[in-house]
Amino acid sequence: MKKYILLIFSLLAFLQSATEKECQEFYDYDPRDRDKIMNAVKESALNTGSMIVYHKYFEDDNPNEIINKVHFIANCFEENADSVNQYLSKAYLARLYYRTGDFNQVEKIINDINDWLWDAKGTEVEDDPNFLNVDQFIKTLRSKLFDKIQNNSTDYATLTMRMASTDKGIRRVPAGILVDQAGTPISMEILLPQNGDFLFNDPVKKKRYKFIKNNKTKIVFDQQTPEGSHEMKINYLPLLPQGEEYTFLIEDQLNGKINRYKATFDKYSQNDLNINFSEDWMIKLSAPEGKIKLWLPVNDQYGLTIEDNKGNVENTILNIYEKEIEYNIYLLESMQNKDADYDYKIIYEDEVEAQKSLIKKWGFRGTLIFISSILIVNQMDK
Numbered sequence: 001m002k003k004y005i006l007l008i009f010s011l012l013a014f015l016q017s018a019t020e021k022e023c024q025e026f027y028d029y030d031p032r033d034r035d036k037i038m039n040a041v042k043e044s045a046l047n048t049g050s051m052i053v054y055h056k057y058f059e060d061d062n063p064n065e066i067i068n069k070v071h072f073i074a075n076c077f078e079e080n081a082d083s084v085n086q087y088l089s090k091a092y093l094a095r096l097y098y099r100t101g102d103f104n105q106v107e108k109i110i111n112d113i114n115d116w117l118w119d120a121k122g123t124e125v126e127d128d129p130n131f132l133n134v135d136q137f138i139k140t141l142r143s144k145l146f147d148k149i150q151n152n153s154t155d156y157a158t159l160t161m162r163m164a165s166t167d168k169g170i171r172r173v174p175a176g177i178l179v180d181q182a183g184t185p186i187s188m189e190i191l192l193p194q195n196g197d198f199l200f201n202d203p204v205k206k207k208r209y210k211f212i213k214n215n216k217t218k219i220v221f222d223q224q225t226p227e228g229s230h231e232m233k234i235n236y237l238p239l240l241p242q243g244e245e246y247t248f249l250i251e252d253q254l255n256g257k258i259n260r261y262k263a264t265f266d267k268y269s270q271n272d273l274n275i276n277f278s279e280d281w282m283i284k285l286s287a288p289e290g291k292i293k294l295w296l297p298v299n300d301q302y303g304l305t306i307e308d309n310k311g312n313v314e315n316t317i318l319n320i321y322e323k324e325i326e327y328n329i330y331l332l333e334s335m336q337n338k339d340a341d342y343d344y345k346i347i348y349e350d351e352v353e354a355q356k357s358l359i360k361k362w363g364f365r366g367t368l369i370f371i372s373s374i375l376i377v378n379q380m381d382k
Contacts, residue, residue, distance in 0.1 A: 023076040029057070038088065041070055045095035048203065067096050084128045087116050091137045098141060101204070101211030103236045106145055113138050154267045155205065155239055159246075161219065162231035164274040172229045174318070175331075176283040178219040180254040183284060185218045191247040192240075205238040212237060219250070219275070221283065242266045248273060255280050285318075285329075292334045296346070298326040305347040306330055314344070 029037065040055040044066070051063040058066055074089035094109035117135055120126055149156055163171045178186045190213050192199060200206040212234060221230035240246070244266070250259040257278070263271040286293070296304045298319070306314040318329040332344060 022072060023079060026057075026073060026076050027080075037073075038085070038092075041066075041073075041089075041092045041096075045092045045099070048099075051096070051099060063096075063100060067093065067100070070096060083116070083120075084125060084130045084134065087113055088130050088134050088137075091134050091141070094138070095141055098144065098204075099207065101207035101209070102215075103145060103149065103208065106141070107150075110138060110142055110145065114142075149204075149236060155202070156208075156236045157239055157265070157270050159234045159237045159263065159265060159270065159273065160231055161234070161273040161275060162221075162229075163277050170227055170229060171277065172227070173221050173231070174283055174285060175222055175224070175230045176220075176286045178221070179282055179284045180252055181280055181282065182254055183282075184254060185284075186281060187251045187253065188217055188219055189213070189249040189251070190216060191249065192244075196238075199241060199244060200238060208236055209238050220286065222286075237265065239270070240266050242268060250275060252278065252280060292332050294330045294332055295327045296330070298328055301350070303347075303349045304328070305349070306332070306344055307347060308344050309342055 026034070026037075037055050037057050040053045040058070044051060044053045051066060052058075053061065053066055058069060061069065070089055070093045074086050074093060077083075077086035077089060090109050090113055094106050094113070097103075097105040097109070113134065117131075117138075120131065125131060163173050165171060180186060190209075192209065195213075196206060196209045200209065216234055219232055221232050223231050223233050225231060237246075245262045245264050248261040248263065250261065251257070255278075257280075259276070261273055261275070263273050265271060294306070296306075298304075308314065314330050314332065316328040317331045320327055320329065
């Protein structure tokens with residue numbers, strides 16, 4: 001006997017959607033004033049000075065609050081089925097992220113908008129005057145990101161961090177966060193003289209360095225190597241003038257240890273960073289960005305299989321025991337297809353009908369809650 005549990009990861013986005021009350025605050029402004037808000041956001045996105053939106057809706061907001069509100073505006077337009085203004089908001093949002101140095105978010109939003117532009121071709125949406133505004137705005141930003149940054153090997157590159165090899169060869173590292181014995185993440189700080197203020201003439205490079213410094217504070221091994229190990233990559237790290245170096249401080253507060261590493265990173269030479277593993281450290285298993293790690297219990301009385309919405313069976317990445325319970329661990333794409341009825345389904349099959357199983361003991365609904373709890377807890381914890 002088979003039963004199916006549908007995993008609709010796209011419903012997780014519901015938790016982030018704007019509430020009716022919050023959207024009402026935005027829509028309390030009349031249409032002309034909402035247009036003024038959008039124009040003020042556009043001006044701020046295109047400016048190069050301090051990030052300020054000159055409208056009372058954003059009064060006294062800092063850059064993070066401004067970005068959150070523009071996210072919120074896009075969600076409100078989406079709930080109101082206004083896709084053109086939704087994606088116009090996202091175009092401005094991408095430019096605001098660009099100003100903060102968060103290039104990864106810029107890339108994600110650009111790809112999302114590109115998909116929407118392609119799907120809207122030949123529909124009545126294309127006739128909306130703002131459709132062309134979205135297209136032109138994102139083309140300019142796409143040129144900045146891909147032509148001047150991503151494909152510019154003289155200004156930016158990727159730095160790779162990995163665990164140093166042992167006498168026996170390459171150290172195989174699972175996907176996860178480097179922690180001490182208490183489970184507290186080992187902290188990392190990336191330093192430059194005078195915070196890089198006198199090393200970068202380009203304000204965008206300076207913003208990118210400061211963004212990385214403020215946000216890359218843990219060592220997260222989330223990039224798989226051909227050997228099956230994992231390493232950490234810092235993308236779009238600004239290249240330094242020749243003779244300058246990045247300093248990495250790796251701090252184990254529990255054991256009172258600080259390790260200092262230096263990396264040459266200019267257009268002529270870019271060092272990888274090999275970290276010496278300490279016996280006081282562990283790897284806490286964790287899902288990489290954009291992934292969801294799902295733990296399913298193993299039992300000889302029933303079988304659990306995961307299929308995606310195309311019918312492909314997902315393979316386990318790991319099999320472990322925790323608190324005397326065996327688990328198969330899967331690494332799944334988060335919100336793989338927002339337009340699909342479901343992303344994945346769990347197929348439950350009794351191995352022996354007569355035996356007591358988790359389904360028979362608690363009922364199918366109880367098993368669904370149990371598996372969902374594992375999913376949610378691991379997503380929050382990992």
